[in-house]
């Protein structure tokens with residue numbers, strides 16, 4: 559299979575915001591509800607120079623009985639937004655039929671939702687429907703934190719001939735309670751960006767946060783990480799919205815959020831500033847040398863205990879010792895002004911590695 563060599567110098571998405579010096583803004587209601595609502599929302603958003611108007615037509619809902627979208631008739635409303643207001647319009651598609659109907663109504667941009675990205679059969683069906691069409695496509699991350707699945711969906715579009723691609727980070731489902739509706743796991747989109755630098759990355763703070771209050775901080779963090787834009791759900795009367803009421807904002811609130819966001823420089827633009835950062839980076843290099851040397855010493859000791867366990871036929875896992883380590887290192891971390899949870903996670907990784915090393919020694923498979 560040919561690997562994706564995605565490296566365009568410009569694309570539909572970069573052109574939309576070209577020269578404006580501010581990020582791409584995609585906004586519109588979670589769901590198209592009535593023709594009037596769609597037209598009024600779009601008119602309000604046009605005033606704010608929103609680049610792309612979004613609206614859900616077919617809504618995949620967790621449980622049956624919730625509002626599942628107006629269906630095909632909403633496409634004509636979006637077509638009206640396009641003709642009468644001159645805005646570009648985007649919708650979510652989940653099946654080949656959705657793609658065909660959207661193309662008939664000249665929808666400008668399609669996106670693949672998180673619940674579709676998880677399913678390669680569904681993604682391939684959409685890719686097949688897009689063969690030879692080359693309409694811009696945005697791919698949301700899968701609901702589970704799986705980078706390969708996300709890349710796989712983007713590759714299926716690419717192999718179908720779609721050249722205007724973007725990724726949307728909407729966060730990941732989690733069983734554990736969190737302040738987010740979908741935990742961001744920033745490391746995953748960062749890895750995607752590191753692999754495909756020219757792939758535009760768009761944040762969806764509405765789905766990550768699940769609440770209006772989180773839209774600003776999540777968007778700001780994304781911009782600080784170099785994201786190219788954001789998709790923000792906007793409703794004329796959010797509290798009355800038929801879906802996702804808690805996370806939608808009015809067009810005025812959107813305006814306030816956009817005005818407050820700070821777009822920072824991608825890098826230092828002065829030799830003096832570069833030098834100071836370089837000095838600090840040299841010190842970070844030295845600190846990292848120390849960390850790795852200390853880990854090397856620790857692992858050598860772990861191996862010695864492994865040999866000792868082998869000699870005495872003692873099992874690898876020593877639960878009491880491990881519990882004591884987990885507790886004390888957390889305390890040491892706090893004394894050193896470090897985040898407790900961070901050090902706990904670090905020690906979990908270290909412990910897994912210790913166990914791997916000792917298991918190799920005990921089982922003689924070195």
Ligand SMILES: C=C(O[C@@H]1C=C(C(=O)O)C=C[C@H]1O)C(=O)O
Nearest residue numbers: 860863874875876879880909912
């Ligand atoms: C190193 C040992 O083996 C395991 C690894 C540990 C560690 O990495 O600190 C702690 C307890 C054991 O589960 C040990 O028994 O002390």
